[in-house]
Amino acid sequence: MSRIAVLGAGAWGTALMLSLARRGGHELTLWAHSEQDATEMLALRENRRFLPGFALPEDLKITTLLAEAIPASEIVLCVVPSEHLRATFVDAASLLTPDHAVISATKGIEQGTYLRMSQVIEELTPAKVAVLSGPSFAQEVAQGMPTVVTIASKNRTLAQRLQSDFSSSTFRTYANDDVVGVELGGALKNVIALAAGVVAGLELGHNVAAALMTRGIAEITRLAVACGGRPETLAGLSGVGDLVLTCTGSLSRNRTVGIELGKGRKLPEIIASLNGKVAEGVLSTSAALGLARKHGVEMPITEQMEAVLHEGKAPMEAIRELMTRSLRAE
Ligand SMILES: NC(=O)C1=CN([C@@H]2O[C@H](COP(=O)(O)OP(=O)(O)OC[C@H]3O[C@@H](n4cnc5c(N)ncnc54)[C@H](O)[C@@H]3O)[C@@H](O)[C@H]2O)C=CC1
Numbered sequence: 551m552s553r554i555a556v557l558g559a560g561a562w563g564t565a566l567m568l569s570l571a572r573r574g575g576h577e578l579t580l581w582a583h584s585e586q587d588a589t590e591m592l593a594l595r596e597n598r599r600f601l602p603g604f605a606l607p608e609d610l611k612i613t614t615l616l617a618e619a620i621p622a623s624e625i626v627l628c629v630v631p632s633e634h635l636r637a638t639f640v641d642a643a644s645l646l647t648p649d650h651a652v653i654s655a656t657k658g659i660e661q662g663t664y665l666r667m668s669q670v671i672e673e674l675t676p677a678k679v680a681v682l683s684g685p686s687f688a689q690e691v692a693q694g695m696p697t698v699v700t701i702a703s704k705n706r707t708l709a710q711r712l713q714s715d716f717s718s719s720t721f722r723t724y725a726n727d728d729v730v731g732v733e734l735g736g737a738l739k740n741v742i743a744l745a746a747g748v749v750a751g752l753e754l755g756h757n758v759a760a761a762l763m764t765r766g767i768a769e770i771t772r773l774a775v776a777c778g779g780r781p782e783t784l785a786g787l788s789g790v791g792d793l794v795l796t797c798t799g800s801l802s803r804n805r806t807v808g809i810e811l812g813k814g815r816k817l818p819e820i821i822a823s824l825n826g827k828v829a830e831g832v833l834s835t836s837a838a839l840g841l842a843r844k845h846g847v848e849m850p851i852t853e854q855m856e857a858v859l860h861e862g863k864a865p866m867e868a869i870r871e872l873m874t875r876s877l878r879a880e
């Protein structure tokens with residue numbers, strides 16, 4: 551039995567909480583950032599805003615107070631969007647002790663610092679840190695559909711404990727000690743998913759989608775290895791696995807944003823239509839490029855995606871440039 555606080559009542563925090571509840575044996579608290587969302591969940595026993603259609607467990611505690619959620623738990627599952635992770639942990643820092651385990655399921659790279667989410671948490675808190683990543687749409691996890699992800703920590707005992715806490719007959723976890731590879735795989739696939747959406751929106755066919763995934767994993771792996779990750783990690787669930795899911799699955803928000811860009815819609819209008827739901831790739835693209843430049847790594851797809859997202863480049867021009875780069879060996 552573990553006492554687990556889930557920080558972040560979006561789709562993914564809610565789905566992971568439902569999976570933990572289905573596994574059974576845990577005491578669960580869900581922390582919501584928004585007072586209004588918490589009030590609605592308490593009244594309806596449903597997260598109608600971010601993950602409608604699923605009854606919240608009767609014994610689930612819901613709060614907007616970190617001081618209520620964290621001291622009552624030994625495991626803190628972080629699922630806030632990357633943009634808000636630092637602020638959340640600045641507030642949470644004084645409540646966390648070396649006895650706490652924080653497991654981050656957030657997929658992103660911090661703007662400006664280019665830090666991975668677990669690095670931000672380690673910088674701010676004395677807690678032990680792990681990450682959870684892999685091919686996992688919230689909707690399917692909430693429905694109890696079979697899902698397989700990776701839990702990574704440099705602390706093998708912690709990874710094994712979390713594996714056992716999170717695993718069930720519908721949610722299987724593999725342990726890994728390559729935190730860098732697992733975390734960067736999860737963050738960087740969102741950039742390629744945006745690009746896969748763009749070519750779908752432009753109706754450019756299947757060949758280019760397969761090529762984007764293949765060359766996408768090549769550039770993701772280059773950067774992850776430059777940062778200290780292992781290439782085989784990027785061939786795993788939090789690399790190829792999540793890349794394939796997000797580049798092909800209709801439930802992906804990042805891919806959907808890409809499709810709309812490919813159809814010619816403007817980014818601010820697309821973001822507004824998400825109604826507060828996060829497409830992490832939009833911000834991660836800039837951070838990924840910053841990190842790549844810091845390490846002298848070439849990331850041609852990410853570079854073109856940055857130009858389309860934030861410099862007004864026409865999507866078709868970005869594809870043309872990728873296709874006409876100087877020829878090289880695979
Ligand atoms: N939705 C999915 O299927 C999956 C999402 N993820 C990752 O999980 C993370 C969270 O994504 P979702 O749950 O999908 O988000 P969401 O789009 O469903 O919800 C957005 C969340 O952001 C919160 N928020 C807004 N402003 C905030 C603030 N100032 N401080 C703290 N929280 C604030 C909202 O309350 C809400 O919980 C992301 O990094 C995403 O990439 C990972 C795997 C699957």
Ligand SMILES: O=C(CO)COP(=O)(O)O
Binds near residue numbers: 795801805830
């Ligand atoms: O990370 C995800 C699945 O593993 C979810 O992807 P989207 O954020 O693109 O929906």
